[in-house]
Amino acid sequence: MGSAEGVKRLSVFERYLTLWVAACMAVGIGLGKLFPELTDLLRQMEFGSDSQINVPVALLIWLMIYPMMLKIDFSSILDVGKRPRGILVTVFVNWLVKPFSMALLGWVFFKHLFLPLIGQQLADQYIAGVIILAAAPCTAMVFVWSYLTNGDPAYTLVQVSVNDLIMLVAFAPIVTLLVSGASNLTVPFMVLLYSVIAFIVIPLVLGSLSRSILIRLRGATWFETKYLRFFHPVTILALLATLVLIFAFQADNLTAKFFHVVLIAIPILIQVYFNSGLTYGLMRLFRVPHNVASPGALIGASNFFELAVATAIALYGPGSGAALATVVGVLVEVPVMLSVCSVCNRTRGWFPAEA
DSSP: OOHHHHHHHSHHHHHHHHHHHHHHHHHHHHHHHHHHOOOOHHHOBBTTTOOOOOOOHHHHHHHHHHHHTOOOOOOOOOOGGGGHHHHHHIIIIIIHHHHHHHHHHHHHHHIIIIIIHHHHHHHHHHHHHHHHTTTOOHHHHHHHHHHHOOHHHHHHHHHHHHHHHHHHHHHHHHHHHHHHHHHSSOOOOOHHHHIIIIIIIHHHHHHHHHHHHHHHHHHHHHIIIOOOOOOOOHHHHHHHHHHHHHHHHHHHHHHTHHHHHHHHHHHHHHHHHHHHHHHHHHHHHTOHHHHHHHHHHHHHHHHHHHHHHHHHHHHOOOTHHHHHHHHHHHHHHHHHHHHHHHHHHHGGGGGGOOO
């Protein structure tokens, strides 16, 4: 019942998210195929020579990430000690299991099982892409998934906040270590560092400062009802525009290498269900309430695909196999997350009564 009611209360955008992604893919592929000169022009717009940080994608991602960071109250982390089990499980799976399990799966599938089908060069690119995807835990969309399973919004906020802070220091080293270890590619660390600064540090600092200053000057009610609400349609439009550009940049790969898209999706799907199942099982083992366990499982299943795509583009280019692998993560994200939500709602009775 809770889930059904939650669906009724979702916005039109959230309710039909799968359709929006499909529409963006169709528009993006059409743009890439029908207007290749325009697509190439957009693809070549970079911050400086050989920076590979695409200007249009970067600006759109800023319009998405800054509002995300506005929602996060880092002072809530001080309450972690009151109920530590849920956050400990979340951190363990997201940072000690998820990226490493994805590196292993990528190595097994791309370097061995699928190698005769894709070749050595693309195998390395696809491994890099799925590692980048797995090393970026989801932020904003987790609140939608948590809402669908009647998750505790305050605790979900803490889980996301902790992940964001860890991402500041762990994302770049983990990506560098795993990509270098599982493939023959090298990671240009300075480009990766610039990506972290551009897409995590700056929006995080601006969001945190804006939240603190505006609440102090205008009050929490104005901040929640006016300032945050103003950015809601901006975020949606930026997300849709980003998806269109991403699919336009990958139009040739998505059409010419559709079989590769299917192959890339296999280890991603295995990893998503493995990590969400592991998180959910550990939450049950440690008798964490369902309204904390379900968001934890959803965080373990989903990815911060905006950051992953931007990083892959910055490191290896918008037409690279690594970027394609992160785009496949976008394609599978919504239906997979809805299936995890369904499982969580059907197994509510497995967990102790919610606090």
